[in-house]
Amino acid sequence: MKKILSVFVIMTLLLPTLVFAAAQKAALDCQPKIIVSPEEKIVRVCNDVSDIICKDVKLEERRSCNESNEYIFSKETTPNDVFNFAQGCFKSAVTSFTQFFTDFIPQLLKAMWELTKSAGETAYNSATGDGPGIWSKIRGMYESTASVAADIYEAVKENPAAYFEKIWSKVVDVVGPMVANYDCLKPQKKVESICGFIAGWVVPPAMLAKVLVRGYKEVKFLAQNGTSSLSDKGKLLKALEHAEKRPILNLKQLQEMQGKFKALGYTDDEFELLFKTGALEKIKLADLKPLTTAEGRFQKRALLGDSKVATTATAAATVVAPKIKPKPRMPEVNISSDFLTFNSVGLKGEKLTASGQVIERIIEDGNEVAYRIRMINPTTGAVVEVKLTKEQIAKMNPQTASAETAAKVADAVKKDTHYKSPEEEFAAAQKEYADRVAREASHSKPKPKVDGMDVDEIHPGDPRYDALMNPGRPHTYANGIEYVPVESPGVIVRAEQRTPPPKTPRPQKEGAAKGPYGSNYIQLMAKNSMGVTTFMPAEIVKQVLENGIPKYIVRILDKTTNTYKERKLSLIELKGMKAKEAPKVQKEIQDFNRNTGFQQNDI
Amino acid sequence: MKKIIYIVSVFFFSATAHSIEFEKMALAGYDKEILSEKQIRFVKKGNAKKVVHLQVGPYEPKALWKEETLKKDVEEMFQTRKDMYKIFGFSDIDFYDYKLAKLGALPRLDIFGSYKKINDKKVYFSESNIYFKNNFLQIKIINEFPDEKGKIAEKEVNDVVTAIKAQDLEMKE
Numbered sequence: 001m002k003k004i005l006s007v008f009v010i011m012t013l014l015l016p017t018l019v020f021a022a023a024q025k026a027a028l029d030c031q032p033k034i035i036v037s038p039e040e041k042i043v044r045v046c047n048d049v050s051d052i053i054c055k056d057v058k059l060e061e062r063r064s065c066n067e068s069n070e071y072i073f074s075k076e077t078t079p080n081d082v083f084n085f086a087q088g089c090f091k092s093a094v095t096s097f098t099q100f101f102t103d104f105i106p107q108l109l110k111a112m113w114e115l116t117k118s119a120g121e122t123a124y125n126s127a128t129g130d131g132p133g134i135w136s137k138i139r140g141m142y143e144s145t146a147s148v149a150a151d152i153y154e155a156v157k158e159n160p161a162a163y164f165e166k167i168w169s170k171v172v173d174v175v176g177p178m179v180a181n182y183d184c185l186k187p188q189k190k191v192e193s194i195c196g197f198i199a200g201w202v203v204p205p206a207m208l209a210k211v212l213v214r215g216y217k218e219v220k221f222l223a224q225n226g227t228s229s230l231s232d233k234g235k236l237l238k239a240l241e242h243a244e245k246r247p248i249l250n251l252k253q254l255q256e257m258q259g260k261f262k263a264l265g266y267t268d269d270e271f272e273l274l275f276k277t278g279a280l281e282k283i284k285l286a287d288l289k290p291l292t293t294a295e296g297r298f299q300k301r302a303l304l305g306d307s308k309v310a311t312t313a314t315a316a317a318t319v320v321a322p323k324i325k326p327k328p329r330m331p332e333v334n335i336s337s338d339f340l341t342f343n344s345v346g347l348k349g350e351k352l353t354a355s356g357q358v359i360e361r362i363i364e365d366g367n368e369v370a371y372r373i374r375m376i377n378p379t380t381g382a383v384v385e386v387k388l389t390k391e392q393i394a395k396m397n398p399q400t401a402s403a404e405t406a407a408k409v410a411d412a413v414k415k416d417t418h419y420k421s422p423e424e425e426f427a428a429a430q431k432e433y434a435d436r437v438a439r440e441a442s443h444s445k446p447k448p449k450v451d452g453m454d455v456d457e458i459h460p461g462d463p464r465y466d467a468l469m470n471p472g473r474p475h476t477y478a479n480g481i482e483y484v485p486v487e488s489p490g491v492i493v494r495a496e497q498r499t500p501p502p503k504t505p506r507p508q509k510e511g512a513a514k515g516p517y518g519s520n521y522i523q524l525m526a527k528n529s530m531g532v533t534t535f536m537p538a539e540i541v542k543q544v545l546e547n548g549i550p551k552y553i554v555r556i557l558d559k560t561t562n563t564y565k566e567r568k569l570s571l572i573e574l575k576g577m578k579a580k581e582a583p584k585v586q587k588e589i590q591d592f593n594r595n596t597g598f599q600q601n602d603i
Numbered sequence: 604m605k606k607i608i609y610i611v612s613v614f615f616f617s618a619t620a621h622s623i624e625f626e627k628m629a630l631a632g633y634d635k636e637i638l639s640e641k642q643i644r645f646v647k648k649g650n651a652k653k654v655v656h657l658q659v660g661p662y663e664p665k666a667l668w669k670e671e672t673l674k675k676d677v678e679e680m681f682q683t684r685k686d687m688y689k690i691f692g693f694s695d696i697d698f699y700d701y702k703l704a705k706l707g708a709l710p711r712l713d714i715f716g717s718y719k720k721i722n723d724k725k726v727y728f729s730e731s732n733i734y735f736k737n738n739f740l741q742i743k744i745i746n747e748f749p750d751e752k753g754k755i756a757e758k759e760v761n762d763v764v765t766a767i768k769a770q771d772l773e774m775k776e
Contacts, residue, residue: 139666140680143712143732146741148687150656151728153638154745155691155720 257285265291270304279303286362286369286389339406342396344378352378355401355409359385374413383413521589523582524574528560537585544568557592625659628770630763652747655763662739668710673703677714692721699754709734713760720747729755731764742767 257280261271274280283303289296337358344354356375361368370389377384388396401409520540527533542553549570556565569577626637633645633655641660647653668676681698688696700715712732719725724747731742742764746753 139668139676140683141666142660142662142739143730143741144680144684144687146658146660147730147743148684148691150642150658150741150743151688151693151718151726151745152691153644153656154654154726155693158720 260285260288264288264296266300270300274303337400337406339401339409340373340398341401341405342375342393342398344396354378355405356386357406357409357413374409376409376412381412519581519583519586521582521586522554522574522579523585524554524556524577524579526556526565526577528558537582537588538579539585539589541566557589562592624770625657628657628767630655630766654745656741656743656745657767658741658743660739660741661737662734667734668703668712670703673701677701688718693718695719695725706733707735711764713757715755717754725749725753727753727755729760731760733764733768740767 258268258271261274262268266274283299287299289299291297291300339355339357341353341355344352354375354377356373358371358373360372362370362372368390370387371393372385372387373393374383374385376382522538522540523535524538525533526536526538528536536556536558538554538556540552541555544551544553546568551568551570552574554567554569554574556567557563558565626640626643628643629635630645632648634648636644636646638644641658643657645655645657647655677698681696685696688694696716696718698714698716702713704711704713711734714730714732715728716730717725717727727746727748729744733740733742742760744755744760744763746755
C-alpha cells in the first residue's frame with residue numbers, strides 16, 4: 001500500500017499535465033499505470049516520455065510502449081505512414097516558445113529523472129539489503145535538471161535569436177543523425193538504453209531534436225520578422241534557406257547507405273564526414289565503386305576533398321521529418337548480349353535504330369542497374385559513349401543485335417581513333433594542362449598546386465578538376481558552391497570557392513527585347529517548313545506595344561531549312577505555342593548565327 | 604478499497620492545495636512572474652540582471668545528501684552539470700563553494716557557482732536545495748555580473764530562503 005501511495009504522489013507531483021490533460025490522456029492508449037512490476041515501470045516511463053514528445057502523433061501512428069519487438073514499423077507500414085508519424089513528432093515539438101522552456105524542458109528533465117529513479121528502484125528492489133548503492137548514483141540528478149533548466153531559461157530569454165543561432169549550428173552537426181531517428185521510431189529501445197545510464201546524464205535525442213526544431217523555427221521567425229540581436233541576418237536567412245533545401249534523409253536509409261559504403265571499403269568516420277558535409281548528395285550509390293579499384297579511390301578523394309571546402313551551412317543536418325519515396329520498380333529488361341540495337345531519335349526528330357556495345361555493366365546489390373554503352377551515331381557514324389540506367393534503356397527497347405550489326409559495331413568501336421574513354425580524356429586533358437603550365441612557367445617556378453595538392457592529384461569528379469581544365473570559367477555545382485580557377489603570378493594554381501555575386505537584372509533599353517520567360521531564349525511549338533509541329537528554338541528580339549498591348553517580335557529557327565521565321569506574338573499566343581524558357585537554346589542560336597554569319601538586321 | 608480512495612483523494616487535494624500555495628509566493632523587492640505551476644521567476648526591482656527562480660518538485664528520500672559522502676556526491680553532480688551546461692552553450696562552469704546544513708530533520712544543500720553564457724557574460728549563482736515533507740524546493744539566485752563582486756552573499760541567500768520559507772506552511776518546522 002505504501003508503495004502504491006508513494007507512486008501516486010510522485011505521479012501527481014511529477015506530471016502537472018496529468019490533472020489538466022486528463023481528458024486528453026484518457027483518449028490515449030498509453031495511460032500511466034500503477035506500477036506492479038519492473039517491466040511495467042519501464043512501460044509507464046516510456047509512455048510518459050512518449051506523451052510529452054509525441055503528443056501530437058495520432059494514436060494509430062504511435063507505437064505502443066508495450067511492444068518489445070525491434071522495429072516500430074511493420075513490413076506493411078507504408079513510407080507515408082512513417083512520414084506522417086515523424087512529422088507528427090516534430091509538429092508536437094513546435095508549439096510556443098515560452099512553453100518550451102517552462103513546460104517542455106522541465107517536464108522532460110523530470111521525466112528523465114523519474115525514469116532514472118525507476119530503473120534505480122528496480123535495481124534496488126532486486127538486490128538484498130540496502131541495494132547496490134544506486135541511490136547515491138542518482139543523487140543530485142533532479143536538483144541539476146531544475147537548476148540547469150532555470151539557467152537555460154534566463155539565457156534564452158535574454159536573447160533567443162543569438163542563443164539559437166549559436167547553439168543550433170553547434171548542435172546540429174552532432175545531433176542531425178540522431179534527430180532523424182528520434183525515439184518515436186523505437187521508444188522502447190530508447191527507454192531501455194536510457195535506463196542503462198542509471199548513473200549518468202543522458203541527453204535524449206528527442207530533447208535536442210526539439211531544441212533544433214524549435215530553435216530553427218524561432219530563428220527563422222525572428223530573422224524574417226526583424227530583430228536587432230542577430231549579428232548577420234542575411235547570412236542566417238541564407239543558411240536557413242540552404243538547410244531547407246537539403247534533401248531529406250531518413251535514418252534507416254542512411255544506415256543502409258552506411259552499410260553499402262562500408263562494404264565498398266569506407267570507414268564509419270569517413271562516412272560520417274561525407275554525411276556531415278553533404279558530400280553524400282553528390283554521388284549516386286549506383287555510381288560508387290569499391291575502394292579496391294582506381295576509380296573508387298578517385299571517387300573517394302573527390303568526395304572527401306570536396307568536404308574540405310564545404311560550408312558550415314552545408315553541414316547543417318536537416319531537421320525536417322523523413323520523407324520516403326517508394327522505390328520505382330526496376331523494369332524487366334533483357335540485356336543478355338553486349339551488342340544491342342535501340343530505338344533512337346535523329347536530329348530532326350525522326351525515328352532511327354541505333355546500335356552499340358555494352359562496355360560496362362554497373363551492378364548494385366547483385367542487380368544490373370546501369371550500363372556504359374559505346375553507341376554508333378546513326379546519322380554521323382561517330383562513336384559516342386553513353387551511360388544509361390536500366391529504366392532509360394528499357395524505354396529504348398533494346399534488342400540483341402544481329403551478328404552482322406554486332407560485327408559492324410565492334411569494328412566501328414575498334415576503328416574509331418577519335419574516341420577516348422573518360423580516363424583517356426582525363427589523361428589527355430591533364431597532359432595538355434601540364435604542358436601549358438610548363439610552357440608558361442619558368443623552370444625556377446614551383447610545380448603547380450591546387451589547394452596544396454599536386455595538380456596531377458586532382459581527378460575528374462572533383463569540381464576543382466573542371467575549374468582547372470577551364471581556367472577563367474567558373475563552375476557552379478549543385479551544392480551552390482562556385483569554383484573559380486585562380487592563377488597567381490607564381491603559377492600556384494588553386495580552385496577558389498566563392499559565393500556568386502547577386503544577379504542584378506540588366507537595365508532594359510527602350511524597345512529592347514524583354515521576354516516574359518526570364519530569358520529571351522525560348523523554345524516553342526510551331527510547324528516547320530515540312531508542316532510538322534515540333535519544338536523549335538526561338539529568340540525574343542524586341543518588345544513592341546500594339547494598341548497598348550505588349551507584343552513580342554520572336555525569331556524562330558526552322559532547323560529543317562536552317563532559316564529564321566519572324567513572328568509578332570502576344571503573350572497569349574506565346575502561351576498557346578507552349579513557349580518556355582530553354583537555356584540551351586541560347587547556345588544553339590548563337591552557334592547558328594556564328595556558323596551562318598547571320599546578323600541581327602538580316603531580317 | 605475505501606481506504607485507497609480516501610488516501611488518494613487526500614493526496615490529490617493536498618497536491619492541488621500545495622500548487623495554489625506555491626503560486627501565491629512572493630518576494631519583497633522583486634517582481635513576480637509565474638512560469639508554470641512549479642516554477643516562479645522573481646526579477647529584482649531596479650536590477651533586471653538579478654533574478655530568483657523558485658522551483659518545486661518531488662525528491663527521492665533514499666537519495667538525500669549525507670555528510671560522509673557529500674564531497675564525492677557534489678563532485679559527481681558537478682560533472683553531470685558540466686555536461687548538461689555544455690550542451691546548451693554554457694562554458695567556464697565552476698562550483699566555488701557548497702554547504703550542507705540541516706533544515707529541521709532534512710538536509711539543505713547550498714551551492715555557489717558561476718558560468719559564462721554564450722555571449723561570454725559571466726553569471727554568478729547560488730542554489731539552495733531544501734527538502735521538506737513531500738516536496739523539494741530549489742531557490743536559485745542568478746546574477747549576471749562581470750567580476751567577483753557579482754558573487755551571491757550567503758546572507759542574501761539566507762534572507763531569500765527565510766522569506767520563502769515563511770510563506771509555506773509545509774516548510775515550517
